[in-house]
Amino acid sequence: MTTTSTHEDPAVGDGPATGGRVPFFPPDLFHEDRDALLRLLYEIGTGADQKFILGDRTRRFEDALRDRLGAADVVACSSGTSALHLILTALGIGPGDEVVVPALGCAPLAAAVLHTGAVPVFGDVDPRTLTLDPEDARARITPRTKALMPAHMFSVMADMPRFAALAAAEGLRLVEDSAVAQGAVLDGTPAGLWGDAGLYSFVQVKSFGMPGEGGAVVTRDEETGRRVRMLRNHGQDGVHRGLHHVIGVNSRFDEIQAAFQLHRLPGLDARLERRARIAAHYTERLAGLPGLTTPPPGTDGRCYYVYTLLADDRDALRDHLDAEGVDTHVYYPATLPDQAAFAPVAAASSVRTGADPAGPDWPHARDAARRQLSLPVHHRLTDAQVEHVADTVRAHALRTRA
Numbered sequence: 001m002t003t004t005s006t007h008e009d010p011a012v013g014d015g016p017a018t019g020g021r022v023p024f025f026p027p028d029l030f031h032e033d034r035d036a037l038l039r040l041l042y043e044i045g046t047g048a049d050q051k052f053i054l055g056d057r058t059r060r061f062e063d064a065l066r067d068r069l070g071a072a073d074v075v076a077c078s079s080g081t082s083a084l085h086l087i088l089t090a091l092g093i094g095p096g097d098e099v100v101v102p103a104l105g106c107a108p109l110a111a112a113v114l115h116t117g118a119v120p121v122f123g124d125v126d127p128r129t130l131t132l133d134p135e136d137a138r139a140r141i142t143p144r145t146k147a148l149m150p151a152h153m154f155s156v157m158a159d160m161p162r163f164a165a166l167a168a169a170e171g172l173r174l175v176e177d178s179a180v181a182q183g184a185v186l187d188g189t190p191a192g193l194w195g196d197a198g199l200y201s202f203v204q205v206k207s208f209g210m211p212g213e214g215g216a217v218v219t220r221d222e223e224t225g226r227r228v229r230m231l232r233n234h235g236q237d238g239v240h241r242g243l244h245h246v247i248g249v250n251s252r253f254d255e256i257q258a259a260f261q262l263h264r265l266p267g268l269d270a271r272l273e274r275r276a277r278i279a280a281h282y283t284e285r286l287a288g289l290p291g292l293t294t295p296p297p298g299t300d301g302r303c304y305y306v307y308t309l310l311a312d313d314r315d316a317l318r319d320h321l322d323a324e325g326v327d328t329h330v331y332y333p334a335t336l337p338d339q340a341a342f343a344p345v346a347a348a349s350s351v352r353t354g355a356d357p358a359g360p361d362w363p364h365a366r367d368a369a370r371r372q373l374s375l376p377v378h379h380r381l382t383d384a385q386v387e388h389v390a391d392t393v394r395a396h397a398l399r400t401r402a
Contacts, residue, residue, distance in 0.1 A: 073225025076253035080201025097146035151177035157301035184303035
């Protein structure tokens, strides 16, 4: 495997100083940007206008993302979780409504729906892509269903063409949880722009992460963007301060982070390309090994935020990698319906649909929760570290199946 550095980001392929371990999250992720961050902090902190939120830098950051995507609007907000809630609220989803969400994924998929007063209905995932299965989602639509909310998972985009067709056929809203997929493009359409609205998360570990919390709503619909923009700032329209048109929240974006993201945006494509090459190398080395399932290969609809295997002996593989100095991560050790926070909602939904919540209602999601393990794939990895990860996984798989 060869490393190619670029002028946009000299850190690509250089690798972190980690004392011999291969880190899952690089501790020096922003090392090359330290001087720029300190400069921006000083400029904004000593600026005459003392504007620390929703200022000109936030506007320029939103404009840069909008132009890059070809979106009608991009609205920066305080987190990806907040972005989900803002979208659902802007689309009028509330008490009495149901939203179909994947059973495997992060807590905000269900929590954001519940915060609107609506009810999440959990659908099973496709066993290969681990994203919401469109046919399973179709079976869970009822007269109360208001929206479908597929989520891109483990660097693989959901089947958005089928979800778009399903939403159109059923007269439903389509919310795209693209929090982990910034930079992914499927059939020529960027992640986030397949439905009524999508979102990105900028938390540190994401593909366009930053040193703090933040997110953005992206949409092709100007009216949805306008409503989200009001909702994120206590229902104000941004023109008449102190006049509140709707009940909103505080989900404003930080000027320092906006300036920092503008600084790092030119290097995003190079960092994503490095991640994609690492992922392709993993697949080349690991595909077909006994007891392992690698992610679907290719680049269409991909953004290698993580690289996730399914392993029959997940815990043993994780322990072996740890002993060999490789850090890994289990993202979702249990499905959302099996979490204490959401089990009552799942049980009520299963009773209504005639399913047994203790039975195989989400078999593929439960199987993935038991078997999934994510390997380091960040752009700071050296070629030697990538080879060590692949060699270690191969050695375990071949030894245990000998």
